[in-house]
Amino acid sequence: MGSVAFGEAINEDSGSEKSLKEVSDEEPSIVNTSFITPSANTHHSSDPGFTDSFHDTGSNQPHHKKSDAAQRILFVTTEITDFVKVGGLGDVSSALPRALAAHHDVRVLIPAYREMIHSEYEIVPAGHVPAFAGLPACDIGRITCSDGLILYVLLCPELYDREGTPYGSGASGYGDGQGEGWVDNDIRFARLSRAAADIALGQADLDWQPQLLHLNDWACGLAPAYLHWQGHPVPTVFTIHNLAYQGLFNASRMAVLGVPEDAFHIDGVEYYGELSFMKAGINYASQVTTVSATYAQEITTPKFGCGLDGLLRCKAEQGRLSGIPNGIDDSWDPRTDSHLVQAFSCNDWRGKRANADYARRFFGLNPSQGPLFAVISRLVHQKGLDLTIEAAKAIVHGGGQIVFMGCGERHVEDALRQLSERFPGAISAYIGFDEYQARSLFAGSDFLLMPSRFEPCGLSQMYAQRFGSLPIAHRTGGLADTIEDGVTGFLFDDMQFESYMRAIQRAFAVYKSTDLFNAMRGAAMAGRYHWKQSIVPYSKLYRVALEQLGNETTLACQ
Numbered sequence: 328m329g330s331v332a333f334g335e336a337i338n339e340d341s342g343s344e345k346s347l348k349e350v351s352d353e354e355p356s357i358v359n360t361s362f363i364t365p366s367a368n369t370h371h372s373s374d375p376g377f378t379d380s381f382h383d384t385g386s387n388q389p390h391h392k393k394s395d396a397a398q399r400i401l402f403v404t405t406e407i408t409d410f411v412k413v414g415g416l417g418d419v420s421s422a423l424p425r426a427l428a429a430h431h432d433v434r435v436l437i438p439a440y441r442e443m444i445h446s447e448y449e450i451v452p453a454g455h456v457p458a459f460a461g462l463p464a465c466d467i468g469r470i471t472c473s474d475g476l477i478l479y480v481l482l483c484p485e486l487y488d489r490e491g492t493p494y495g496s497g498a499s500g501y502g503d504g505q506g507e508g509w510v511d512n513d514i515r516f517a518r519l520s521r522a523a524a525d526i527a528l529g530q531a532d533l534d535w536q537p538q539l540l541h542l543n544d545w546a547c548g549l550a551p552a553y554l555h556w557q558g559h560p561v562p563t564v565f566t567i568h569n570l571a572y573q574g575l576f577n578a579s580r581m582a583v584l585g586v587p588e589d590a591f592h593i594d595g596v597e598y599y600g601e602l603s604f605m606k607a608g609i610n611y612a613s614q615v616t617t618v619s620a621t622y623a624q625e626i627t628t629p630k631f632g633c634g635l636d637g638l639l640r641c642k643a644e645q646g647r648l649s650g651i652p653n654g655i656d657d658s659w660d661p662r663t664d665s666h667l668v669q670a671f672s673c674n675d676w677r678g679k680r681a682n683a684d685y686a687r688r689f690f691g692l693n694p695s696q697g698p699l700f701a702v703i704s705r706l707v708h709q710k711g712l713d714l715t716i717e718a719a720k721a722i723v724h725g726g727g728q729i730v731f732m733g734c735g736e737r738h739v740e741d742a743l744r745q746l747s748e749r750f751p752g753a754i755s756a757y758i759g760f761d762e763y764q765a766r767s768l769f770a771g772s773d774f775l776l777m778p779s780r781f782e783p784c785g786l787s788q789m790y791a792q793r794f795g796s797l798p799i800a801h802r803t804g805g806l807a808d809t810i811e812d813g814v815t816g817f818l819f820d821d822m823q824f825e826s827y828m829r830a831i832q833r834a835f836a837v838y839k840s841t842d843l844f845n846a847m848r849g850a851a852m853a854g855r856y857h858w859k860q861s862i863v864p865y866s867k868l869y870r871v872a873l874e875q876l877g878n879e880t881t882l883a884c885q
């Protein structure tokens with residue numbers, strides 16, 4: 328592909344066609360707060376028992392006084408940023424249960440990884456789950472976090488006490504049983520799912536029993552299925568964070584996982600001859616959610632549905648599929664974040680500049696007056712790194728610099744290393760992830776490059792906006808829902824180099840116009856994508872799932 332020239336090709340006014348919001352440093356306004364997908368709300372709209380008691384109380388402390396509508400929720404996950412994080416699921420699992428805990432009794436179930444066993448936290452014996460099919464018996468421990476959040480950790484050292492990520496020895500993402508995933512991932516995550524089902528049924532010797540399971544991604548997908556096959560109608564909410572990772576395993580593994588033979592068909596867990604954990608979760612959960620309204624609609628189409636779009640369309644028609652956006656937690660505040668070399672706020676651009684200087688020094692870039700672009704991402708196909716690599720030369724020739732931070736697919740890591748060697752002082756590749764430096768980079772950069780092919784929600788673009796770094800992103804999924812084109816960032820429509828370059832050119836043009844650039848940064852920083860906005864929709868959904876009990880006539884999708 329040819330490169331797109333800067334200079335005369337740049338339209339000075341291209342970023343200003345839309346009027347900017349008035350911005351206030353002291354009281355940031357809330358933007359884009361309503362994302363519940365309109366096409367999938369047949370159950371939600373009725374919501375007979377739901378009251379305003381869930382509205383913002385200003386507290387996210389677990390011991391906040393709960394309303395009568397409080398529910399006991401077990402949030403089941405494979406990552407939590409407090410201990411182990413591969414990507415966005417870790418952040419969500421750390422923040423969402425805490426936000427919900429102001430209104431519900433929310434506890435978390437997660438495997439006891441090495442990071443927990445060797446942490447400073449005491450693990451108190453709490454329960455036990457029996458062996459099942461080829462799944463070993465294991466103990467359950469309890470960790471009480473410093474803010475009171477209770478984690479139940481599944482103690483099974485032969486499955487979980489390993490060097491590596493929750494999913495495998497490599498770093499390329501969610502390891503769905505293929506590639507670099509652990510060879511026993513089917514057993515590892517069936518064990519987690521079965522433990523969740525046992526806890527829900529009061530069969531785990533715990534002194535606590537949830538009313539509802541909130542399950543996350545393919546690794547928890549068998550939990551609703553186990554409950555269904557046993558004939559126990561425990562309500563379940565299954566959240567898809569990324570449909571592309573499905574947990575596909577050989578059908579010969581069914582017996583060892585305790586999956587009944589007669590469930591292996593197109594309306595059960597079979598996916599083109601393999602066993603799909605993701606399909607099990609979608610098929611048997613009371614409610615399915617994903618993490619933005621746009622992605623909830625997209626996954627019902629062949630383009631984004633990963634072969635499950637027919638099933639998801641059926642769920643949407645049944646009112647069992649909805650989109651609830653992720654948020655970001657209070658720690659993402661440039662005025663108070665202790666990770667930053669200098670705190671800053673809207674219109675305090677000297678403070679932001681200090682973070683840029685630090686980032687340039689830390690990542691080995693030359694001093695520069697040009698724009699600093701950041702890429703903070705898992706390095707996987709989804710994230711469109713190939714487009715950014717193609718655009719890099721033009722960005723550097725236009726006077727820009729780029730820092731890449733992330734790890735993932737080996738060939739992408741290699742390509743980034745080569746790029747940084749080709750453009751020393753202008754491009755830096757940090758292969759790995761460091762929360763501290765990531766925050767400095769969000770704070771120091773002028774623009775975040777995020778040309779994702781698809782993006783269920785995306786957190787990085789929200790972090791960037793909060794820190795006054797304008798995202799340049801593909802108009803898809805949660806990116807489309809959380810970035811206002813020409814106001815808080817730049818969106819492009821086609822996943823094509825030329826289209827991406829036009830958005831980058833617009834960013835360069837805005838950078839040249841100080842007033843416009845500052846107004847956009849202010850608008851971006853004023854957007855508050857707080858988790859509090861998710862409490863009401865999740866609470867409604869929990870209520871709907873509880874009320875569905877005993878009324879399961881529409882579960883099957885033929």
Ligand SMILES: Nc1ncnc2c1ncn2[C@@H]1O[C@H](COP(=O)(O)OP(=O)(O)O[C@H]2O[C@H](CO)[C@@H](O)[C@H](O)[C@H]2O)[C@@H](O)[C@H]1O
Binds near residue numbers: 412418705
């Ligand atoms: N190599 C790395 N190692 C560890 N952390 C890294 C990392 N690279 C980036 N991160 C961090 O992980 C988070 C990225 O979260 P995103 O939501 O943007 O994407 P991700 O694809 O991981 O999440 C998926 O789940 C989330 C949660 O629902 C959805 O928002 C998203 O669309 C979906 O793809 C950020 O906190 C970022 O700083």
